[in-house]
Amino acid sequence: MFKILAFSFNLIALLFFNFLLEDVTVEQNLPDRVEQGNEFVVTVTIDKSTIEGYAKFQVVLPEGVTATEIETGVAKFNFESKKAKFVWMTLPEERVFEISYKVTVNDPSLTEIPVGGTFSYLDENQRMTVDLPARIVKMGKEVIIVEEIPEAEVTVARTIKSVSEHLYLITLDIHYSNITGFAKIQDIVPSGSDVRPEGAEDAVFSILDTKVKYVWMNFPEDGHDISVSYFVDLTDAESKKISEIAGEFAFIHDGESRKIQITNPSAIDFVEIEKPELAVKETPKEVIPVAIETVDLIEQEIPAKKPVDIPVTSTPSPQTGVIYKVQVMAAHKSVNVSTYFNKIYKFSNKVEMDAHQGWMKYLTGGHDKYVSARDMRNSYNQNYTFKGPFVVAYNNGERITVQEALMITNQKWVN
Numbered sequence: 483m484f485k486i487l488a489f490s491f492n493l494i495a496l497l498f499f500n501f502l503l504e505d506v507t508v509e510q511n512l513p514d515r516v517e518q519g520n521e522f523v524v525t526v527t528i529d530k531s532t533i534e535g536y537a538k539f540q541v542v543l544p545e546g547v548t549a550t551e552i553e554t555g556v557a558k559f560n561f562e563s564k565k566a567k568f569v570w571m572t573l574p575e576e577r578v579f580e581i582s583y584k585v586t587v588n589d590p591s592l593t594e595i596p597v598g599g600t601f602s603y604l605d606e607n608q609r610m611t612v613d614l615p616a617r618i619v620k621m622g623k624e625v626i627i628v629e630e631i632p633e634a635e636v637t638v639a640r641t642i643k644s645v646s647e648h649l650y651l652i653t654l655d656i657h658y659s660n661i662t663g664f665a666k667i668q669d670i671v672p673s674g675s676d677v678r679p680e681g682a683e684d685a686v687f688s689i690l691d692t693k694v695k696y697v698w699m700n701f702p703e704d705g706h707d708i709s710v711s712y713f714v715d716l717t718d719a720e721s722k723k724i725s726e727i728a729g730e731f732a733f734i735h736d737g738e739s740r741k742i743q744i745t746n747p748s749a750i751d752f753v754e755i756e757k758p759e760l761a762v763k764e765t766p767k768e769v770i771p772v773a774i775e776t777v778d779l780i781e782q783e784i785p786a787k788k789p790v791d792i793p794v795t796s797t798p799s800p801q802t803g804v805i806y807k808v809q810v811m812a813a814h815k816s817v818n819v820s821t822y823f824n825k826i827y828k829f830s831n832k833v834e835m836d837a838h839q840g841w842m843k844y845l846t847g848g849h850d851k852y853v854s855a856r857d858m859r860n861s862y863n864q865n866y867t868f869k870g871p872f873v874v875a876y877n878n879g880e881r882i883t884v885q886e887a888l889m890i891t892n893q894k895w896v897n
Contacts, residue, residue, distance in 0.1 A: 546589025
């Protein structure tokens with residue numbers, strides 16, 4: 483019984499050992515592309531393991547292609563009927579050896595040449611094969627197709643209709659094609675004007691100082707006519723001339739910022755419509771930002787009816803470029819920034835005051851990255867009792883919306 487087990491073990495070990503020895507491998511080396519000329523060289527490396535005797539390597543090439551030998555070793559080379567053959571009556575003594583041949587493309591219409599091959603040999607009078615998967619050699623210089631970006635076309639027309647004395651309906655008609663991504667309309671109205679949006683076409687509407695803005699983070703892709711409109715009441719405005727309204731349409735095309743000036747019409751029509759309810763001009767005790775996710779994108783405040791001169795005790799230091807800050811409070815009364823916030827909120831960071839739209843706005847920090855200001859705002863929400871601090875932006879000392887700052891600095895908004 484023991485002899486039978488020992489014999490079985492030895493037989494299995496021998497078969498396994500022979501299996502390891504008879505691992506024949508074939509690899510080929512050739513270029514992926516031939517930019518100049520019409521020929522290339524293929525080198526084939528063969529690991530014959532323990533096999534000996536007769537063997538053959540054959541590759542079939544397409545019509546219009548020929549092959550000539552370069553290195554055959556002891557093999558006999560032949561090319562006929564699109565077949566290149568290396569034949570060994572007896573394989574070389576070396577276990578690993580190379581053969582090579584040159585491929586010439588005679589048909590200039592051929593742009594791709596498949597090259598594979600089959601290595602055949604005898605093992606105990608049984609025919610065995612090793613197949614090489616075909617590789618494609620491309621002929622000629624690579625043609626890089628650059629997608630042409632169609633030119634953007636856009637026209638913006640402003641119409642002004644008189645609703646009643648000092649009350650007007652402003653409509654901006656946009657006809658466009660090939661515009662996508664960020665876009666913005668900005669109108670400048672007389673100081674003291676009361677404005678209410680009428681139609682926004684999926685844009686985000688905001689008012690800052692005398693700037694009326696419609697902002698699209700993703701402008702509608704399908705080119706068609708769209709319109710935005712707003713009412714403007716000049717009753718309390720410094721100027722009653724509606725013709726002083728001026729604006730522009732800005733967008734980004736092929737990575738380049740472009741602007742189109744919007745001109746006023748030559749005539750103003752009168753239209754009978756129900757007078758809209760415009761914003762009630764009351765003086766709030768303190769501004770609390772709207773508690774929505776977009777609070778960092780659009781500052782929503784109700785300006786005082788008649789801004790008054792308030793003595794400034796501390797103003798932000800002059801800065802260049804875009805700066806993101808956190809506004810922690812806004813009020814009509816000035817406070818001593820050196821002591822007030824530490825006493826009321828236990829807040830010891832430096833606070834600056836900016837007189838803006840008749841309000842005293844109290845700011846802290848100064849970051850060139852929006853996300854840094856966002857993190858500071860979140861920290862203040864967690865650790866202090868401020869009533870909704872939010873991120874604001876300045877460009878060369880001028881307060882702008884956060885969307886504009888993100889566009890200028892090529893940053894993305896994060897919640």
